[in-house]
Amino acid sequence: MRRGFAGYLSWRALFILYAAAGITSIMGERFHSRPAAIGPSVLAADMSRLMEESLDVERQGADYIHLDVMDGHFVPNLTFGAPVIKGLRKHTKALLDAHLMVSHPAQWVDDMAAAGVDRFTFHVEATDKVAELIAAVKAKGMGVGVALKPATPVEEVFPYCDDLDLVLIMTVEPGFGGQSFMADQMSKVKELRRRYPGLDIEVDGGLADKTIEEAARAGANLIVCGSYIFKGNKAERINLLKQAVEKYGNGKKDEDLTPCVVLGSEHCPAVAGVTGADAASGGGR
Numbered sequence: 001m002r003r004g005f006a007g008y009l010s011w012r013a014l015f016i017l018y019a020a021a022g023i024t025s026i027m028g029e030r031f032h033s034r035p036a037a038i039g040p041s042v043l044a045a046d047m048s049r050l051m052e053e054s055l056d057v058e059r060q061g062a063d064y065i066h067l068d069v070m071d072g073h074f075v076p077n078l079t080f081g082a083p084v085i086k087g088l089r090k091h092t093k094a095l096l097d098a099h100l101m102v103s104h105p106a107q108w109v110d111d112m113a114a115a116g117v118d119r120f121t122f123h124v125e126a127t128d129k130v131a132e133l134i135a136a137v138k139a140k141g142m143g144v145g146v147a148l149k150p151a152t153p154v155e156e157v158f159p160y161c162d163d164l165d166l167v168l169i170m171t172v173e174p175g176f177g178g179q180s181f182m183a184d185q186m187s188k189v190k191e192l193r194r195r196y197p198g199l200d201i202e203v204d205g206g207l208a209d210k211t212i213e214e215a216a217r218a219g220a221n222l223i224v225c226g227s228y229i230f231k232g233n234k235a236e237r238i239n240l241l242k243q244a245v246e247k248y249g250n251g252k253k254d255e256d257l258t259p260c261v262v263l264g265s266e267h268c269p270a271v272a273g274v275t276g277a278d279a280a281s282g283g284g285r
């Protein structure tokens with residue numbers, strides 16, 4: 001009898017520990033409690049209308065704006081830098097999430113902070129002074145993330161995770177939008193989620209109706225998405241991605257999923273929870 005009570009107590013303690021770690025498990029499936037957030041990547045927008053396109057995705061339910069800063073050296077493409085972001089900042093209060101695909105990220109910390117960037121994510125492959133750069137970004141009052149290219153082992157970021165706001169797992173080779181989702185990167189997301197239940201894990205590249213379930217189940221909660229959002233019904237697609245994270249990542253029931261911001265309007269006609277069938281018929285990239 002006494003052993004039974006002790007057994008009950010130890011199970012209870014185990015449950016409390018597990019819940020405290022931010023993970024719940026229902027029917028063998030692991031869920032986490034990090035909130036879903038969708039960040040449209042303006043790389044897929046009409047850049048001549050950067051302000052209008054950014055304000056539009058905000059209205060359609062975006063949680064933040066993802067800005068791909070490329071230097072033509074770290075990646076074989078060129079985009080924009082702090083002056084353009086500073087211009088955009090004047091027109092929006094949205095969280096600006098800058099992904100620095102540059103060879104010398106430390107060089108841009110001051111300019112990005114002055115331009116109004118909220119979150120500064122740099123590549124672990126771009127510097128030998130990761131800890132120093134994390135500290136420098138924080139000192140400027142920005143959130144800080146570390147990104148990993150597809151060939152970089154996830155272990156490289158472990159020493160820094162306790163000091164980071166997010167880890168970005170690239171699910172395409174950085175440099176261009178419109179590429180195919182690399183499902184083999186999900187093992188990295190799963191390992192990060194297992195080790196760091198309270199960490200924000202961002203994925204970027206090839207996210208769409210047909211790939212979001214896998215990313216959400218692996219544990220990603222920040223979803224960067226370019227082509228899929230900008231080439232279709234934005235409100236509907238943003239909402240589909242968000243509901244998938246809530247359902248497959250947070251374990252929410254259909255009735256508790258975030259409704260579409262403009263539900264009922266012509267922009268978001270019939271989103272009623274994400275299911276495999278809904279997702280499969282939701283339009284392609």
Ligand SMILES: O=C(CO)[C@@H](O)[C@H](O)COP(=O)(O)O
Nearest residue numbers: 174175177178205206226227
């Ligand atoms: O950083 C990158 C590419 O380097 C991404 O942000 C892409 O812009 C995502 O675009 P899609 O794959 O969603 O079109």
